[in-house]
Structure formats: C-alpha cells, structure tokens
Amino acid sequence: MAKFGVSQSVRRKEDDRFLTGQGRYVDDIAPAGSAIATFVRAPVAHARIESIDITDALEVEGVLAVYTAADLDGKLVNTMDASVVKNRDGSKGAAPMRPILAADRVCHAGEAVAMVVAETRQAGLDAAELVMVDYDDLPVHLDTAIGGDAIHAEAPDNIAYDWAHGDEARVAAIFDGAAHTVSLDLIDNRVFANPLEPRGCYAEVEGDRLHLALNGQGVWGTRDALAKKLGLDKSQVRVTNPDVGGGFGMKSFDYPEHFMTAFAARELQRPVRWMADRGEGHLTDAGGRDLVTTAEAAFDADHKLIALRFHTLSNLGGYNSGYGQFIQSELALKVMPGTYDVQDTFFHVQGIYTNTTPIDAYRGAGRPEAIYAIERLMDQCARELGVNPQELRRKNFIPKDAFPYTSAAGELYDVGDFHRVLDRAEVEADLAGFEARRAASAAEGKYRGLGLCYYIESILGSQDETTKIEFVEDGSVNLYVGTQSNGQGHETVFAQILHERAGIPFEAINFVQGDSDRIAKGGGTGGSRSVTMQGNSINATADEMIRKYRPLAEEELEVASADIEFDSGQFKVVGTDKGVSLMDLAAKAREKAMAELLVTELENTVAARSFPNGAHFAEVEVDPDTGKTQVVKYTVVDDFGVLMNPMLAEGQVHGGVAQGIGQAITEQVVYDEDGQLMSGSFMDYAMPRAYDVPWMHFHTELVPSTANEIGMKGCGEAGTVGALAAVTNAALDAVWEAGVRHIDMPLTPVRMWTWLNEANRHAAE
Numbered sequence: 126m127a128k129f130g131v132s133q134s135v136r137r138k139e140d141d142r143f144l145t146g147q148g149r150y151v152d153d154i155a156p157a158g159s160a161i162a163t164f165v166r167a168p169v170a171h172a173r174i175e176s177i178d179i180t181d182a183l184e185v186e187g188v189l190a191v192y193t194a195a196d197l198d199g200k201l202v203n204t205m206d207a208s209v210v211k212n213r214d215g216s217k218g219a220a221p222m223r224p225i226l227a228a229d230r231v232c233h234a235g236e237a238v239a240m241v242v243a244e245t246r247q248a249g250l251d252a253a254e255l256v257m258v259d260y261d262d263l264p265v266h267l268d269t270a271i272g273g274d275a276i277h278a279e280a281p282d283n284i285a286y287d288w289a290h291g292d293e294a295r296v297a298a299i300f301d302g303a304a305h306t307v308s309l310d311l312i313d314n315r316v317f318a319n320p321l322e323p324r325g326c327y328a329e330v331e332g333d334r335l336h337l338a339l340n341g342q343g344v345w346g347t348r349d350a351l352a353k354k355l356g357l358d359k360s361q362v363r364v365t366n367p368d369v370g371g372g373f374g375m376k377s378f379d380y381p382e383h384f385m386t387a388f389a390a391r392e393l394q395r396p397v398r399w400m401a402d403r404g405e406g407h408l409t410d411a412g413g414r415d416l417v418t419t420a421e422a423a424f425d426a427d428h429k430l431i432a433l434r435f436h437t438l439s440n441l442g443g444y445n446s447g448y449g450q451f452i453q454s455e456l457a458l459k460v461m462p463g464t465y466d467v468q469d470t471f472f473h474v475q476g477i478y479t480n481t482t483p484i485d486a487y488r489g490a491g492r493p494e495a496i497y498a499i500e501r502l503m504d505q506c507a508r509e510l511g512v513n514p515q516e517l518r519r520k521n522f523i524p525k526d527a528f529p530y531t532s533a534a535g536e537l538y539d540v541g542d543f544h545r546v547l548d549r550a551e552v553e554a555d556l557a558g559f560e561a562r563r564a565a566s567a568a569e570g571k572y573r574g575l576g577l578c579y580y581i582e583s584i585l586g587s588q589d590e591t592t593k594i595e596f597v598e599d600g601s602v603n604l605y606v607g608t609q610s611n612g613q614g615h616e617t618v619f620a621q622i623l624h625e626r627a628g629i630p631f632e633a634i635n636f637v638q639g640d641s642d643r644i645a646k647g648g649g650t651g652g653s654r655s656v657t658m659q660g661n662s663i664n665a666t667a668d669e670m671i672r673k674y675r676p677l678a679e680e681e682l683e684v685a686s687a688d689i690e691f692d693s694g695q696f697k698v699v700g701t702d703k704g705v706s707l708m709d710l711a712a713k714a715r716e717k718a719m720a721e722l723l724v725t726e727l728e729n730t731v732a733a734r735s736f737p738n739g740a741h742f743a744e745v746e747v748d749p750d751t752g753k754t755q756v757v758k759y760t761v762v763d764d765f766g767v768l769m770n771p772m773l774a775e776g777q778v779h780g781g782v783a784q785g786i787g788q789a790i791t792e793q794v795v796y797d798e799d800g801q802l803m804s805g806s807f808m809d810y811a812m813p814r815a816y817d818v819p820w821m822h823f824h825t826e827l828v829p830s831t832a833n834e835i836g837m838k839g840c841g842e843a844g845t846v847g848a849l850a851a852v853t854n855a856a857l858d859a860v861w862e863a864g865v866r867h868i869d870m871p872l873t874p875v876r877m878w879t880w881l882n883e884a885n886r887h888a889a890e
Contacts, residue, residue: 129624129631131835134772139616139636148368151340155327155398160189162386162399163249165239165256166408167231170267170480170800171276171443172260174230174238181255182241187248189393191256192240192385194228201388202354203228205381207445210288210454218286218476221277223444223483225354225381230263232276232443233482234800235408237381242389242397265480265800269417269440276443276478285441285476288454290461290534296471299432303423307506312869313494313849315415315440315794316787317407317804318487319812320611322370324410325400326383328390334361337387340369342377343609343649344641350379351387366639372611373784374486375410377651378447407805412794413487414494415440416453420502428510430521432469433462433533435498441476442483449485450476456491459583461534463499464543464738466523470533480800488784489842490652492582493849500578500850504857514854515551518579519544529831536583538736539832546764546826547579550740553824554760562744562758572747572863573757576855580847581738584839585652588734590659591644592666593726594623596711602629604663605637605726607647608655613841614773615655621770622660626667628694628707646728653737653839656769661833662729670725674710677722681705681713733832737839739763741782741847745855749863752878754790754856760822761847766830766838774840775823781844782821787813788845789852793871811873864888 129135142148179191197203203225209218227238239256243249264274271282300306326339337351344364352362369376382399389397401409416439423432439453448456454474462470507514522543523530530538559575566573593605604623608615616636624631637643648658671691678696679686682705689696697704714722744758761778768774791811795803804810829836849870856872857865864884868877 129621131621131625131769132767133621133770135617135621135770137614137617137773138620139614150322150368150370151325151327151338152398152400154338154367156329156396159327159396159398160242160244160393161246161249162389162397163241163243163246163253164237164382165241165253165258167227167234167236167238169231169260169262170234171263171265172231173263174227175259175261177239178257179239181257182252185248185252185255187244188241188252189244190242190389191252192226192389193238194224194226197226197388201225201384205379206350207447207449208451209445210286210450212287213289218450219277219280221279221444225384233480234802235482236443240385240389242393267479267481267796267798267800269415269438269477269479271438271475271477276480280478283478285445285478286450286454287475289471289473290458291471293471296432296434296469299469300421300423300434303431304426305424305428305510306421307502307509308419308421309502309505311418311420311498311501313414313416313418313497314788314870315412316487316792317794317810318373318375318410318413320371320373320375323401323403323406324376324380324382326386327396327398328387329396330390330394334363335387335391336363336365337383338365338367339383340376341366341609342372342611342651343647344639345647345649347379347383348641351384354384355387355391364641366609369609369611372650373488374490374651375413376611377486377649403807404805407810408802409482411446411483411485412442413484414788415484416494418498420498422502422506424506424510428512428517428520430465430467433467434471435473437474439474439476440479440481440484442479442481444483446483446485448490449483452484452486452491453494456585457495458534459536459585460492460495460581462532463496464523464541464579464581465521466527467521468533481796486651488781488845489582490585492842493785493846496578496580496846497849500580501853504576504854514577515547519547537733539733539830540828541736541738542764542826542828543579543738546738546762547740549824549826550742550760550762553762553822554742559744566746570749572749572859574745574855574857574859576743576745576851576853576858578741578847578850578854580741580843581736582653582843582846583736584654584657584734586654587648588658588731589728590648590662591646591726591728592659592662593644593724594666594670596715596723598715600708601633601635603635603637605644606659607644608659609639609650611650613655613777614770618656618770618773619659619663622663623667626664627671630708653841653843655841657735657833657835657837657839658731660769660835660837661731662727664834665729666725666727669727671707673722673725674707677710677714677719678705681710731833735766735830735832735838737763737765737843739843739847741851743851743855745852745859747856747859747877749881752874752876752881754872754874754877756786756817756819756852759819762824762826763840763843764826764828764838765840766827767836768825768827769837777840778823778844779821781842782848783813783818785845785848786818786852789849789870790872791817
C-alpha cells in the first residue's frame with residue numbers, strides 16, 4: 126500500500142503517454158475532414174464599424190462560409206457573459222455588452238469582426254485578407270487611470286467599478302494618529318499566460334446534439350452558456366476537455382471563438398475546428414495582472430502594525446472578461462491583510478476600461494497581486510523604520526495560539542504557524558552565510574541582494590465536488606472526477622487517494638475527466654482547489670462504496686458486520702486471516718447482477734477553505750555595467766498541510782516560481798500609443814529561459830488543515846504568489862547601497878541600468 130498511497134512521491138502515470146506522443150490534445154483529435162475556422166480581427170484599438178464587405182472573400186476557392194454579426198441574428202445570442210461586483214454605494218459594476226462578433230464598433234486590437242470557414246487553413250487566411258471592413262477611428266484610452274474619453278457609455282471616466290472593503294474613516298483616523306506611517310506606489314505589470322498549448326476547439330453535430338471539445342479548465346459552465354446562446358436545452362449539448370497543455374487560469378472562462386466554432390458546425394452540418402497560433406494567442410488571450418497600487422501602513426511606537434490601506438486602479442481592458450471585475454477586488458481580498466495581525470484595514474479598488482485586450486485570471490488570480498503589494502510594503506516599512514525585515518514580520522505575525530483567526534477581510538484562517546515556517550526558511554536559505562556571498566559577488570563587480578516574501582493564499586472556487594467510482598467488466602475501475610487536469614498530475618494523485626482509501630490496485634484505476642455527458646457536475650480546476658476538493662470527495666465516495674459492499678462481505682464471510690473490519694482493500698474477519706477483497710466482491714456483484722454495487726456516485730462539500738502559506742527567500746545579483754538582474758539562489762519553505770504527492774507539489778512550486786521570476790524580471794505586455802500590441806511574439810515578449818531560473822530548494826513545514834478531513838492545503842499557485850515580492854525585494858536590496866530607492870517590475874536590464882545611472886547622477890550632484 127505504501128508504494129502508491131498518499132504522501133508518496135509516485136511518478137506521474139500520465140507521463141508515459143505524454144512523453145511518447147500519445148497525448149490526446151484538441152487539435153490532434155478533431156474529426157477527419159473538419160473545416161477550418163479563421164477569424165478576421167480588428168487592426169485598430171477603437172473604432173466604429175461603418176461597413177463589412179465579404180463579397181470577394183466568398184469567391185475564394187475552398188471557402189464554405191463567411192459570418193458577420195448580422196448572420197447571428199435569431200441563431201446565436203451575440204453577447205459574452207461576465208460577472209460584475211457591487212460598487213461601494215451598493216449598485217452593480219458596469220456591464221457594457223461585449224459581442225461575440227463585433228457589430229457596431231471594436232474596443233481593442235484583435236477583436237473578432239468576422240469568421241471565415243474553409244476547407245483549408247490557407248484558403249481561410251486568403252479569404253480573411255479579402256474581408257473589407259471600413260473603420261472610423263475613435264479616441265484610444267490606454268492608461269490605467271481615471272478619465273479620458275469614455276469607451277462605454279455605462280462607464281463615465283472609464284470607471285467600470287468602484288469597490289471597497291473596510292471602514293475608510295476609522296482607518297484614516299488611525300493613520301492620522303499613528304507614530305509611523307509608510308507609503309509605497311507600485312506597478313504590477315501586465316503579462317501573458319503563454320501555456321504550451323495555445324487555445325483551440327472543434328465542434329461537431331451528433332444527430333440532434335452538439336459536441337464542443339476545447340482545451341479548457343472545466344466543461345459545465347461552457348455547456349450551459351452554449352446551450353443558452355444557441356437556444357438549446359442543456360441535454361442537447363456535450364462539452365469535453367481532452368488533454369490540456371497548460372491553462373494557468375487563462376483557459377477557465379469562455380471566449381468568442383468557442384461559440385462561433387459551435388455556431389458554424391451547426392450551420393454547415395459538418396465538423397469545424399479552430400486553433401490559435403502563438404501570435405493570435407498574444408493578441409486575444411486574456412491578460413493577467415496590470416494594476417497600479419498605493420499601499421500604506423501605520424504603526425505604533427513599538428512598530429506594531431495598527432492599520433493598512435490600499436488604493437488600486439485595475440486595468441480591465443476593453444470589456445469585462447468572465448471574472449475580470451472580481452480578480453483584484455473580491456479575490457484579492459481573500460488574502461488581505463496577509464499573515465499579519467491587524468484588523469483595521471481599508472482596501473479600495475477601481476476597475477478601469479482601456480482599449481486593450483481584456484484582463485482576467487492568471488495563476489493566483491488576485492492573490493499574487495495582493496501579496497506582492499503587502500510584502501513589498503513590509504520591506505519598505507522595515508527600511509524606513511530601520512528594523513530587520515524578518516523581525517518586523519515576526520512582530521506582526523498572527524500568533525499560533527490565535528487560530529482559528531478571522532482576518533480583517535472576514536476570512537477564517539483555520540491554522541498557521543508562521544514563526545516556525547520562517548525559522549526553518551532562514552536555516553534552509555543559509556542567511557548566516559549571506560554576507561559572505563554578497564562579498565563574493567562584490568568581488569566580481571556585482572551587487573547582491575536578499576529578499577523575503579511571506580505569503581498566504583486562499584483556495585478558491587466551489588467547495589462542492591463530485592466523484593463516481595465504477596467497476597467495469599475487464600476488472601478495472603473507472604474514477605470519474607469533476608476537476609480538469611491541465612498538466613498538474615491529477616491522474617496520478619487521484620489514483621493514489623483512491624488506492625489509499627479503498628485499496629483498489631493503483632494500476633487498475635482508469636481516470637475519467639472533462640466530459641459533461643459522463644460526469645453530471647463538477648467544479649473544474651482553478652484557484653488551487655482541485656486536489657483538496659476532489660481528494661475529499663474521492664474519500665467520501667470511497668467510504669460510501671465500502672459501506673454499500675459491507676452486506677455482501679457479511680454474506681461471503683458468513684459473519685456479522687460487527688466482526689468485520691475493512692483494511693487495505695479487504696473486508697477481514699477480526700482476529701483472523703480470513704477475508705475477501707473489494708475487487709473480488711465487485712466481481713461477485715457483477716455475477717449476481719447487483720448493479721447498484723458497481724457504481725457509487727457522491728457529491729461532497731468541504732465545509733471551509735484552507736490557507737497555504739510559506740516563506741520565499743530570493744538572492745539576486747545585479748550587474749551595474751549592463752543592468753542584468755539574475756536570480757542566483759532561491760529557497761522555499763511551504764506549509765501545504767498534508768501532502769498527497771510531495772514530488773508533484775514540488776513541481777507545482779517550481780513552475781509557479783518560474784512564472785513569478787518571469788514576471789518580475791523579463792515579461793511585459795506592451796502597447797503603443799495607438800493601442801497596437803508591440804509584444805506580439807516571443808521575439809518581443811521575453812519568457813524566462815532555463816538560465817534565468819536557479820535550482821530551487823524546496824522544503825515543507827506541515828501544519829495540517831482543520832478545514833477538511835485530509836488536512837491538506839492547495840499548492841498549485843503558491844509559487845507564483847510568493848515569487849513576485851521575494852525577487853523584487855531582493856533586487857531592491859541589491860541596489861539600495863548604490864542609491865536606488867524604488868524599482869518596479871519587470872526588472873529588465875535597460876530599466877535597472879537606468880535606475881542605477883540616475884542614482885549615480887543624483888549622487889554626483
């Protein structure tokens with residue numbers, strides 16, 4: 126049992142097929158003979174559409190159809206759905222209509238205005254070039270700032286929402302009377318998610334039903350939206366997710382291409398496929414982050430934190446995306462005010478429309494942004510107060526004996542031992558040897574800095590999850606789950622959990638996910654929820670299955686229930702070696718036509734959320750001659766509660782930190798003054814390379830969660846949540862003695878070189 130049970134570093138069973146080219150990705154499995162969809166996209170950021178002429182495009186050989194917004198009337202509701210938050214005054218945030226195909230105007234470059242369906246990709250591209258659109262340019266608003274010509278009438282001054290949490294007047298009074306106050310202005314740069322597999326889908330008509338396959342992070346929301354927009358019953362729509370090559374939140378909501386591909390398949394009564402290339406993805410994938418924050422802290426004379434205040438302007442792009450308004454407001458709030466024992470806080474966010482691609486979830490979805498602001502602020506406070514940054518944090522940590530602790534945001538932190546985790550991190554990071562390493566860097570003409578981020582994050586998403594366990598004729602067991610793997614290793618870890626709980630042989634477990642026909646309900650994947658919610662659901666379903674089999678075990682063993690125990694996949698007679706395995710009982714049930722025993726399905730609710738937390742120490746070198754900033758040492762100590770598979774958890778942290786280093790140093794989405802994307806390829810958008818990411822030292826100090834039976838906490842986004850501030854704090858520490866007093870992500874060579882030279886110039890004046 127131990128070899129494949131929980132808390133074992135079992136190698137990923139799915140990797141055999143991935144590494145041998147046997148993965149089933151959406152563009153691999155589209156039906157033979159599928160027509161190809163190509164989208165005509167706006168070349169301008171803001172304009173009225175005066176006319177669209179598709180005449181010449183229809184003449185291209187191989188073109189089957191060209192669709193514009195007018196063709197959707199009465200057939201497909203031409204609007205994208207998005208949620209909105211409540212404003213400070215109780216009203217709802219702005220909800221301007223976002224079309225699937227633009228009808229009257231476009232609000233960002235790359236917005237779809239028409240769709241060509243052709244026999245070949247080349248014919249579609251040729252025809253798209255011949256779709257003539259007459260645009261009348263409108264003023265372009267790009268700054269994440271209030272004011273300018275309104276993009277939408279529903280949003281004067283381009284304010285999409287004005288949201289706040291906390292007592293503004295009380296916090297202001299505390300700041301006015303505080304012994305010390307510190308303020309810091311921060312920019313959190315826009316980035317792309319860049320999954321290995323770009324977005325794509327195909328659609329086909331199956332009798333009177335419609336099947337849409339897409340590389341998403343769940344199927345049920347898309348099924349419901351597709352049925353609604355096409356005027357179908359949900360039972361007429363099937364949505365599937367095959368293997369998915371990365372999601373990072375960016376694939377967790379609907380896009381216009383999904384609906385148009387399905388629409389075209391119904392219109393043409395043949396399969397239609399669409400796959401973005403990388404440039405199209407950069408132009409149209411929802412971006413991440415992109416906000417400007419003023420962060421403020423108030424302390425008493427003893428450096429005890431007594432109040433926090435944050436004012437944020439959040440770029441939403443040209444429209445509301447699915448969760449866009451919630452990311453920097455409700456979701457960021459989940460981790461406010463971090464790990465610190467302060468109850469007087471005011472958190473104010475205004476969403477701003479700009480003529481850029483919409484912003485939505487990206488790994489962490491609000492929590493990396495919030496922790497970045499808090500932990501950059503705490504380092505700034507330590508500098509201005511003249512105290513050690515670790516000790517300032519220790520002084521203000523929520524104490525261990527205060528848990529369960531209700532934060533200023535109203536979140537119930539179940540458990541935590543932040544002092545213990547930080548103590549371990551200081552040892553593992555070898556802080557005692559840092560000054561020697563700094564001196565060695567200085568001898569080579571480089572500045573070296575040390576940065577800390579102590580993060581906390583909240584699991585998000587539905588706290589309900591479904592599981593079905595089915596014994597099949599060949600002797601294997603189908604495990605149906607409501608989450609969706611995007612590369613995290615779900616197939617392995619969920620089999621481990623079922624094997625541990627029910628003793629079903631690890632190799633006999635078949636993994637089934639991502640099919641709205643075969644799985645009635647699920648929460649999908651996002652917000653670090655999957656293993657916690659699905660793992661607890663698997664255990665509850667396994668317990669119910671074992672309960673159902675107990676009467677058959679009594680019959681086979683010819684003893685009363687009180688004399689039977691279940692252990693390691695067997696019902697055993699207490700005190701003897703007599704027993705019968707669950708797998709043998711399943712075979713008996715099949716022989717006896719006891720169908721009710723062959724399938725067990727359950728929906729389970731986890732009563733509360735858990736809160737992963739941990740300490741990240743980064744060491745950064747800066748070359749003053751070139752401005753190059755390099756992370757040279759990285760140490761993580763995490764509290765993820767009880768680990769299901771330590772190796773997979775470490776892999777998740779490695780990936781998250783790599784994405785954090787990318788945003789901190791190299792990545793940035795750039796638009797010119799006309800709203801044209803300047804970072805539209807990997808020639809212009811700098812993804813981190815292997816040499817940008819050092820080996821990460823990963824350790825755990827586990828404090829089991831009391832919020833769920835397993836005692837685990839999510840780990841999928843923790844690496845990114847901690848990395849942004851750790852790296853940036855380290856970089857500022859590196860150049861502080863050179864006179865640099867403020868830096869913002871990304872820490873590109875030209876920016877760092879400029880800051881250093883400006884500091885040198887000021888010093889010389």
